[in-house]
Amino acid sequence: MxxxxxxxxxxxxxxxxxxxxxxxxxxxxxxxxxxxxxxxxxxxxxxxxxxxxxxxxxxxxxxxxxxxxxxxxxxxxxxxxxxxxxxxxxxxxxxxxxxxxxxxxxxxxxxxxxxxxxxxxxxxxxFGMIPIVDLVFWAFMAAGFLYVKYGRGRWPSYRIYRLVWALMILHVGVQTAQGMTILQQSKDNYEQVALSADFVPGVFTIIGKKEGLVTLSKGSLWTGFETVAELESREDANLDTLFANNPQAKTLVEWAPFVVIVDDGKRIGVYDPRFYRNGQSFLAEYFTTKQ
Known part of the structure; x- marks a missing residue:
């Protein structure tokens, strides 16, 4: 978080x-x-x-x-x-x-x-079941604070905050149940699969990799999933030059569940597709091979 x-x-x-x-x-x-x-x-x-x-x-x-x-x-x-x-x-x-x-x-x-x-x-x-910034958590905690400060309930404040914790745990449980179901349904379609939760509760992005193609599909259990991006990964690329000139790239490959490999003749690099937004991932490492 x-x-x-x-x-x-x-x-x-x-x-x-x-x-x-x-x-x-x-x-x-x-x-x-x-x-x-x-x-x-x-x-x-x-x-x-x-x-x-x-x-x-x-x-x-x-x-x-x-x-x-x-x-x-x-x-x-x-x-x-x-x-x-x-x-x-x-x-x-x-x-x-x-x-x-x-x-x-x-x-x-x-x-x-x-x-x-x-x-x-x-x-x-x-797990990818909860976004890094979860506004549902914020909403529960803000509601508890406002009730304690301005409400006229009979419950003591510590019980209100314990209820807030119970609601947050329930939220995690519901998100996790949905996410695990989605992963179970998706694992037969890909060689590798990961999940990334959206800011909207119940909405996830499935990131699946199969034979050098990484597919990002966004949706929910209730609406189904729609492909939002297909990314080609150059699995045959030699990454030795990249690792020698950019050590962070080797660390990223070790850290991420799987990466997309880029090799277009001018630069070679890797990026984490779970953080792919607007045509790029903010977790990416490259080395320019030709000026």
């Missing part, structure tokens, strides 16, 4: 905790714990500062997003809360654990994916 969504997750998690018996200091510790836990896996963005080998694509959302590192991050955050706010007990560790787990797990549901099981496996886990 994007940084704004992760921050909102942290604030909504803060709202979902019953703070009736908490002191002001404990509430501040809780806010630190939920927001920091919802953001800390993305600390890997600083690796771009020293990347000289073109590996940033693998480092971002890599080991810092690993399931095995969740308790480590939680321990760090709980330790900071203990030092700065003098709080005691396991609550801070458990809340941080949940916040980091939500961050890492929510990221595997969009097309970017994460190194969820690093260092055991370097494979990117990606």
């Amino acid at each position: 994007d940084s704004i969504t992760h921050t909102l997750f942290g604030l909504t998690l803060y709202g979902a905790v019953n703070k009736t018996k908490m002191t002001a200091k404990e509430k501040r510790a809780l806010l630190l714990t939920t927001v920091a836990g919802s953001q800390i896996p993305d600390i890997d963005v600083i690796s771009a500062w020293w990347d000289s080998t073109g590996r940033y694509q693998m480092w971002h959302r890599g080991i810092t997003h690993s399931l095995f590192l969740v308790p480590v991050w939680a321990g760090v955050i709980a330790g900071v809360a203990r030092v700065f706010f003098k709080v005691k007990g396991w609550l801070w560790f458990l809340i941080a654990l949940l916040a980091v787990f939500i961050h890492d797990t929510s990221d595997i549901f969009n097309a970017w994916g994460t190194g969820y099981f690093e260092p055991v496996s370097t494979s990117r886990i990606t």
